[in-house]
Amino acid sequence: MNAPRARPGQDADDLDVEEALALVKDPRGTSDPRHGHGTPAVPAPTSESESRTHAPDSAKRKGDGHRATPWPQARTTAERAARSVPRRAPVSVSLDAALGLVLAAPLAALTDLPSFDTSAMDGYAVAGPGPWDLREERVLAGHAKPEPLIDGEAVRIATGARIPQDATAVLRSEHGRLDDKGRLHATREAVHGQDIRPRGQECRSGDQLLPAGALVTPAVLGLAAAAGYDTLTAIPRPRVEVLVLGDELLTEGLPQEGLIRDALGPMLPPWLRSLGAEVLAVRRLGDDAKALHKAITRSDADLIVTTGGTASGPVDHVHPTLSRIGAQLLVDGVKVRPGHPMVLARTKENQHLVGLPGNPLAAVSGLLTLAEPLLRILAGRAAPEPYTLPLGDAVHGHPYDTRLIPVVVRADRAVPLHYNGPAMLRGIAASDALAVVPPGGARPGQELELLDLPWVLAGMGNA
Ligand SMILES: Nc1nc2c(c(=O)[nH]1)N[C@H]1C(S)=C(S)[C@@H](COP(=O)(O)OP(=O)(O)OC[C@H]3O[C@@H](n4cnc5c(N)ncnc54)[C@H](O)[C@@H]3O)O[C@H]1N2
Numbered sequence: 001m002n003a004p005r006a007r008p009g010q011d012a013d014d015l016d017v018e019e020a021l022a023l024v025k026d027p028r029g030t031s032d033p034r035h036g037h038g039t040p041a042v043p044a045p046t047s048e049s050e051s052r053t054h055a056p057d058s059a060k061r062k063g064d065g066h067r068a069t070p071w072p073q074a075r076t077t078a079e080r081a082a083r084s085v086p087r088r089a090p091v092s093v094s095l096d097a098a099l100g101l102v103l104a105a106p107l108a109a110l111t112d113l114p115s116f117d118t119s120a121m122d123g124y125a126v127a128g129p130g131p132w133d134l135r136e137e138r139v140l141a142g143h144a145k146p147e148p149l150i151d152g153e154a155v156r157i158a159t160g161a162r163i164p165q166d167a168t169a170v171l172r173s174e175h176g177r178l179d180d181k182g183r184l185h186a187t188r189e190a191v192h193g194q195d196i197r198p199r200g201q202e203c204r205s206g207d208q209l210l211p212a213g214a215l216v217t218p219a220v221l222g223l224a225a226a227a228g229y230d231t232l233t234a235i236p237r238p239r240v241e242v243l244v245l246g247d248e249l250l251t252e253g254l255p256q257e258g259l260i261r262d263a264l265g266p267m268l269p270p271w272l273r274s275l276g277a278e279v280l281a282v283r284r285l286g287d288d289a290k291a292l293h294k295a296i297t298r299s300d301a302d303l304i305v306t307t308g309g310t311a312s313g314p315v316d317h318v319h320p321t322l323s324r325i326g327a328q329l330l331v332d333g334v335k336v337r338p339g340h341p342m343v344l345a346r347t348k349e350n351q352h353l354v355g356l357p358g359n360p361l362a363a364v365s366g367l368l369t370l371a372e373p374l375l376r377i378l379a380g381r382a383a384p385e386p387y388t389l390p391l392g393d394a395v396h397g398h399p400y401d402t403r404l405i406p407v408v409v410r411a412d413r414a415v416p417l418h419y420n421g422p423a424m425l426r427g428i429a430a431s432d433a434l435a436v437v438p439p440g441g442a443r444p445g446q447e448l449e450l451l452d453l454p455w456v457l458a459g460m461g462n463a
């Protein structure tokens with residue numbers, strides 16, 4: 001359920017979904033900078049993250065100025081971690097399982113395309129100049145090889161059918177007239193070769209159609225099938241196991257008696273798949289240190305993603321468990337809001353763990369900061385082309401950290417959404433992208449980097 005993008009020339013003011021999307025407005029409702037009246041509104045803080053003070057000595061463990069990694073560097077560290085892992089061998093996959101994978105070898109045509117001279121139109125295959133004697137039979141697509149024509153002859157032919165030998169052109173049905181003796185006359189000249197697709201027009205057998213590294217899109221599946229492929233050689237999807245921590249989580253029904261619904265169990269698997277991963281399992285472990293230890297040490301996934309338990313509360317078991325198994329902490333807190341307690345560790349030579357904070361929007365932040373670059377490299381995908389858009393409204397910044405805030409794209413502007421607190425999904429569920437707000441905040445009109453969200457990028461991998 002994503003917000004519609006503005007059509008070219010459409011003004012943000014034309015769109016009447018602001019209320020539903022809860023676009024950032026002056027909290028007093030008196031001024032909206034997009035309307036060009038009143039004092040330009042700087043949105044009031046909408047989350048704990050924003051209103052907290054961030055004196056380094058208030059952050060005991062993570063997020064402090066000494067240990068936390070700057071946001072851009074955290075992403076680079078995650079990419080580097082993935083590059084340090086030996087590449088898995090390419091796999092051969094059927095076309096219907098290949099969507100979203102990356103080609104491990106160039107796609108070379110297994111045939112000429114078209115593989116025979118083909119009629120491009122419904123009409124008549126003709127030999128030489130008209131008028132022509134029309135043969136009785138008709139030539140249809142998929143049928144046996146037609147008889148050769150002799151000069152002065154024509155035969156009815158369908159689009160996609162094989163061109164009879166010695167035919168010189170195809171006359172479209174709307175350009176042919178039959179006289180009362182059954183002879184065919186052209187009402188418009190058919191030049192030599194007209195409406196014949198010659199064999200090999202698109203490619204010759206062996207031609208490279210796509211390089212290794214190309215993403216398998218629906219169009220690539222169509223091309224591969226046309227070029228004769230039943231299977232593709234691709235980089236295997238990195239295998240991910242999701243461990244959902246927290247005794248307070250319910251998997252159905254209404255929140256009650258201090259228990260809440262698990263929002264991450266349903267959200268992460270499709271999101272991870274859209275990032276190129278295969279999700280092996282989602283395990284709900286409660287706040288059980290032993291179960292967490294067992295799940296991590298037994299897992300043979302390429303990436304373990306945990307949710308919750310990254311902070312320093314009495315049942316936050318991620319750090320103690322990583323330390324118990326001797327994991328190497330590569331990122332221990334990131335200078336980003338929300339999501340600053342996120343963690344990246346190497347648990348085995350071929351295995352990493354991303355610890356996502358439990359607050360749901362903080363978990364999204366961790367997913368895009370650490371899991372996205374790691375999975376992208378493991379899956380062999382290219383980095384998305386970075387792009388910026390001018391900001392529609394002012395956004396408060398954190399004094400020292402980057403902020404990621406959900407935005408909708410309206411009339412070529414990134415309009416910040418309200419409900420962007422770390423525990424809230426209401427903003428992101430309506431958003432097109434996350435805007436990267438530098439420390440100190442951003443003014444209306446300032447160009448900000450945007451991180452696209454999978455549903456905007458075509459919903460790949462949700463099958
Ligand atoms: N003393 C401090 N406490 C906290 C700090 C801090 O710096 N010092 N940071 C806060 C921030 S910021 C975040 S984010 C959280 C991170 O905490 P954890 O990763 O340990 O997560 P939990 O405590 O397990 O949960 C936090 C919050 O999220 C809810 N939650 C957890 N899992 C789910 C789920 N699957 N679906 C929906 N909601 C979930 C959980 O109930 C809590 O409300 O720590 C702060 N504390």
Ligand code: MOO
Pocket residue numbers: 049336337338339340341357359361362422423
């Ligand atoms: O607020 Mo916490 O920044 O990670 O959600």
